[in-house]
Amino acid sequence: MLTYRVRAPRAVPPTVFVLLSAFSRAPGAEATNAVPAAETVMPAIVVTATREARPARETPCAMSVLSAGVLREDKAARTVPDALRAEPGIMAQKTAHAQGSPYIRGFTGYRNLFLIDGVRLNNSVFRDGPNQYWSTVDPLGLSRLEVVRGPFSVLYGSDAIGGTVNAVTRGAQDLRPGSGWDRSLYYRYADAENAHVARLETIGRATANLVLTAGYSYKDFGDVRGGKSVGVQPRTGYGERDWDAKAEYFVGDNAWLVLAHQSVDIDDAWRTHKTVHGIDWAGLTVGEELRRALDQNRDLTYLQYHHLDLHGPVEEIHAGVSRHLQSETQDRLRTGDRHDVQGFDVETAGAFFTLKSPSPAGRLIYGAEFYRDDVASYLRTLNSDGTVRATAIQGPVGDNAAYDLLGTYLQDEIPLASRLVMILGARYELARAAAGAVQDPATGERIAVAGAWDDLAGSARMLCHLNEQRTWSAFAGVSQGFRAPNLSDLTRFDTARTDEIETPSPDLDPEHYVSCEAGLKAATPELSAQLACFHTDVAGMIARTPTGRVIDGNHEVTKRNSGDGYVQGVEIDARYRVRRGLSAFGAFTYMDGRVEAYPTSGVEPVTEYIDRLMPPTGRVGLRWDGDGRYWIEGACTAASRADRLSTQDRSDSSRIPPGGTPAYTVYDLRGGWNLKEGLSLSLAVENLTDEDYRIHGSGVNEPGRNFVAAMQSTF
Numbered sequence: 001m002l003t004y005r006v007r008a009p010r011a012v013p014p015t016v017f018v019l020l021s022a023f024s025r026a027p028g029a030e031a032t033n034a035v036p037a038a039e040t041v042m043p044a045i046v047v048t049a050t051r052e053a054r055p056a057r058e059t060p061c062a063m064s065v066l067s068a069g070v071l072r073e074d075k076a077a078r079t080v081p082d083a084l085r086a087e088p089g090i091m092a093q094k095t096a097h098a099q100g101s102p103y104i105r106g107f108t109g110y111r112n113l114f115l116i117d118g119v120r121l122n123n124s125v126f127r128d129g130p131n132q133y134w135s136t137v138d139p140l141g142l143s144r145l146e147v148v149r150g151p152f153s154v155l156y157g158s159d160a161i162g163g164t165v166n167a168v169t170r171g172a173q174d175l176r177p178g179s180g181w182d183r184s185l186y187y188r189y190a191d192a193e194n195a196h197v198a199r200l201e202t203i204g205r206a207t208a209n210l211v212l213t214a215g216y217s218y219k220d221f222g223d224v225r226g227g228k229s230v231g232v233q234p235r236t237g238y239g240e241r242d243w244d245a246k247a248e249y250f251v252g253d254n255a256w257l258v259l260a261h262q263s264v265d266i267d268d269a270w271r272t273h274k275t276v277h278g279i280d281w282a283g284l285t286v287g288e289e290l291r292r293a294l295d296q297n298r299d300l301t302y303l304q305y306h307h308l309d310l311h312g313p314v315e316e317i318h319a320g321v322s323r324h325l326q327s328e329t330q331d332r333l334r335t336g337d338r339h340d341v342q343g344f345d346v347e348t349a350g351a352f353f354t355l356k357s358p359s360p361a362g363r364l365i366y367g368a369e370f371y372r373d374d375v376a377s378y379l380r381t382l383n384s385d386g387t388v389r390a391t392a393i394q395g396p397v398g399d400n401a402a403y404d405l406l407g408t409y410l411q412d413e414i415p416l417a418s419r420l421v422m423i424l425g426a427r428y429e430l431a432r433a434a435a436g437a438v439q440d441p442a443t444g445e446r447i448a449v450a451g452a453w454d455d456l457a458g459s460a461r462m463l464c465h466l467n468e469q470r471t472w473s474a475f476a477g478v479s480q481g482f483r484a485p486n487l488s489d490l491t492r493f494d495t496a497r498t499d500e501i502e503t504p505s506p507d508l509d510p511e512h513y514v515s516c517e518a519g520l521k522a523a524t525p526e527l528s529a530q531l532a533c534f535h536t537d538v539a540g541m542i543a544r545t546p547t548g549r550v551i552d553g554n555h556e557v558t559k560r561n562s563g564d565g566y567v568q569g570v571e572i573d574a575r576y577r578v579r580r581g582l583s584a585f586g587a588f589t590y591m592d593g594r595v596e597a598y599p600t601s602g603v604e605p606v607t608e609y610i611d612r613l614m615p616p617t618g619r620v621g622l623r624w625d626g627d628g629r630y631w632i633e634g635a636c637t638a639a640s641r642a643d644r645l646s647t648q649d650r651s652d653s654s655r656i657p658p659g660g661t662p663a664y665t666v667y668d669l670r671g672g673w674n675l676k677e678g679l680s681l682s683l684a685v686e687n688l689t690d691e692d693y694r695i696h697g698s699g700v701n702e703p704g705r706n707f708v709a710a711m712q713s714t715f
Contacts, residue, residue, distance in 0.1 A: 062519060108130055138217050151480065224236040233279060263297075300325075373404075378395040515537070529572075564595070599648070609649075612696055665689075
């Protein structure tokens, strides 16, 4: 059974202790006046799936929870996308070593939603296809990751199509019991990545009711060494600095305030597949640009208030405001000394409230949220001495732009029988865009683009416990998804895939999705398992289409609502305790998907495979735990040849080899040792056979044989 360890400072009220990183108590949980035990082991708690805390086995959907121990030690994850790569239904593509973009149930980029403590990371400049923004979240600053697969637009609005991931940051729940202050040092070394990562962190009680958290992460990644024939991949290294701080003030037994800030700075992260530093492995083409390097900066500040166990028509209140600033700068040097710098700054103001009330039929959760993006975008052409030669009308997206998202939602949990529950939900969403400086691709003149779209989406999910012990359950559901065109869809003027340039598309309609899902869950002392089957219907998906024109040596593509399609698949994830201390685990994903597209400039659509369709992928392994002091794990991951290609895939020749991405089989060996209280060490040998391989659609190969060591000391 999936578990995570809950720890809280002694002075924190026990009701709040259960919910430090959640929005409400799990159904059936009772408040007590006793101080929690030094270490309480409980079922994995999930908030994202239903907007209230509940055990994973009580969620009517497919999901995963990755604890801090998994992120730091079991996986020793370099980035958030790396942490997700072994989860069923997920393919963690990497355009560059610093730019990972998970495909969840066939979708990536702006069709997956990322939350940080419930605050949207997504904004209106997120691109179609792979992007790097999930890599700007520091996994070392997280208490856990919650991964929910499938459309959740009813609860979270636009973009929540393939999946929704909520990153819960470090805080009071991570303070060791009986400790006034915890200071910790974490270090990770990986030789094939030439990587050194360190984090300093402190969590402690400033007063009886005030808990403070602060951390700083230093990351130095050198050039990645590929498998036995690829060798060192030049210009794949980069640097990163992260810091975060949080203050949690507990007003009473059932109320608390949170003020938090986090800052991320990623420097000189190259997209090598577009440059002369790309590799020609398996027939790939090598780019012609001399440099394409990106800097990423992100700053998030939020204030939240949570109040539980109120008496009256409203039982719980959760509210917050946030300010999110995301910046990107790209330095590009092409042949013929053509040098330009482009980028954008997006400042997002957000606000939300969520309420919980009893209803005549069950329990209501309802609320509203609002986000506004203010966007400044630029493109400057430089002379050889670095001075500005010319300034364009816009950068990668329209300049002097704004984008609003307003959503209201209602969800009712209705018990139909002692072991059967239904959850019904609905959401109204309004999106509005306006860009004052957009370059017309036909005339080169400055134009303005504006639009507004709204939608009403619904969902119905059921969970049935199949036995009295609730160790076996079945779930099923149907949910609508909705994604409004964003500024990247409407105004983008930037390079796309190999030898392509994307131009503005001001006349677009929203995308619509309907997903059906059914599955089984097991949570017995011997078996923890999850089986899910899903089918998602696609209507009006926005996709790139060639125009037949050539701009500055690149083929012009624009966007249009392509038409209908589907994505469907099967996901299996299981762990079985063979005997005390020894368990076997495995996961498997099979996926298929097709959609109407416009591979040429013709007017008639063609039905093709969806872009970057995940190949059949499986993972099996054995793990032995020695009385909590040490563990060892061996695993094998295999993926078949990714040869179900779209026209876009076949043309992306610097990332996808001719005929598709080769199959691979990779073996890993990991182990860990708790040397003493507060001191642990984990070691791993990844890719034991030093295989040359890459995840389908990536711009770099994965590391070859990689020795990884991670140490954590808390005192």
